[in-house]
Amino acid sequence: MHDFKYKNNELYCEAVKLSDIAKKVSTPFYLYSYNTLLGHFHKIEKAFKALKPIICYSMKANSNLSLCRALVQAGSGLDIVSGGELYKALLVGCQPKRIVYASVGKTEEEIRQAIAKQILFFNVESLPELELINKVAGDLGVTASVALRINPDVEPKTHSYITTGKLTNKFGIDFDTAYAILRRKDSLSHLRFNGLHIHIGSQIIQAQPYLLAIKKILGFIQKLKRNAIQIEYLNIGGGLGIIYNKEKPQTADEFAKKVIPLLKNTGLRIILEPGRFIAGNAGILAAKILYIKKTPLKNFVITDAGMNDLIRPSLYGAYHEILPVRLKTIERKPEAKYDVVGPICESGDFFAKDRHLKNIAEGDILAIMSAGAYGFSMASNYNCRLRPPEVMVKGNRFYLTRKRESYLDLVRKDVIPEFLK
DSSP: OOSEEEETTEEEETTEEHHHHHHHHOSSEEEEEHHHHHHHHHHHHHHTGGGOOEEEEEGGGOOOHHHHHHHHHTTOEEEEOSHHHHHHHHHTTOOGGGEEEOOTTOOHHHHHHHHHHTOSEEEEOSHHHHHHHHHHHHHHTSOEEEEEEBOOOOOOOSOGGGBOSSTTSSSSBOHHHHHHHHHTGGGSTTEEEEEEEOOOBSSBOOSHHHHHHHHHHHHHHHHHHHTTOOOOEEEOOOOBOOOSSSOOOOOHHHHHHHHHHHHTTSOOEEEEOOSHHHHGGGEEEEEEEEEEEEOSSOEEEEESOOTTTOOHHHHHOOOOOEEESBOOSSSOOOOEEEEEEOSSSSTTOEEEEEEEEOSOOTTOEEEEOSOSSSSGGGOOOGGGOOOOOEEEEETTEEEEEEOOOOHHHHHTTOOOOGGGO
16 A cells, blocks of 8 residues: 555645656656655554564665654664664664664674664674674674574575575575574673574565464574573564565565464564565656657657666566556547666666556656665666655655755766876
8 A cells, every 4th residue: 555646637645746746856756655654664563563573674675864764753673784774774863772783794894883883783694794793892892782694494485686595595594503603602702692583585475485484483492492592582574575566465464463373472572674565665766758769669668767766677577567647638549568768778777568558748757656665775876877866745745855966976986096187
């Protein structure tokens, strides 16, 4: 569910016409609905209230400061994967004890920064990383909190690029290695082992892979208990899917009803890391049709947004619904199939292939839906294109939350050495 709806043939975000925003901001731009964002956060909060979990929104999905600030104000913690995300998490007012830190490649400096800020814990992905955290904590004269990220070897039935819970993936630690680490945890004297973490992938639309992973991890926890190793936190990750096309993902309530019975009497403190579920359908990318190009074999809609703005279709073959911002009722052109593409010098620069569109014309504005997660956060300056502005709507007003980049931004960090001057 989202708050992008047609009224009198105009597409609105909450109570604001997208065409009005386009006039003020110009295209392309990202647009987020505050109400949709908070609505999805509260859905998952309500669904899991029996467990009283810590919900840590996954910043990698979308780290826009205003978006993260809104979620933190609503009670969310944050799941981070870099020093930059730690910086932004603190900037938006997130309490360090509501921050968990994943990533297979944390640097020593990133680890040092996070320990200094006293985050809740690191989700540790390997023995060498564990040893480095122990060393850094020792250098600082403190004890750092860690959770082992377990790779449960579960097939999540999603795109191979966003599968993270198979032993062939780079993520996490297998059960045997984790057991060996925990048996000798006292030798890592500057670490406090707080919990276990699993995250099996993204855009998962079925409960079964989650349930299998949770059952595996609970069996492992029982084994640890029999050996007097206590676990306080269980972080079951994120990855809940949303509707992009014809998917029928589980709702938060449906998912919770299957998961809660497994966890409610364990005595464990539960952490959730939703990202896409909260932000995905809260955002769209607006783009203007520059040209309609017809060839003997294909029709192309060429827009002013490109794969540098939204790479998911190019990278994953992902489907995004594409809607006109204004529905036309007088001039009726026959429906035709188009490839909706951008201006980037790559054949992989597309948003849709063979998409049925009708009554469109050059100058029309299109809304590329479900772009709130892994949209702007994966954007780039490829082809020296300026990254677009970001806008948030709340009720009947809209607010610029990130300015469009300028040409100066493209060269601000460049340095020409003396021998070339």
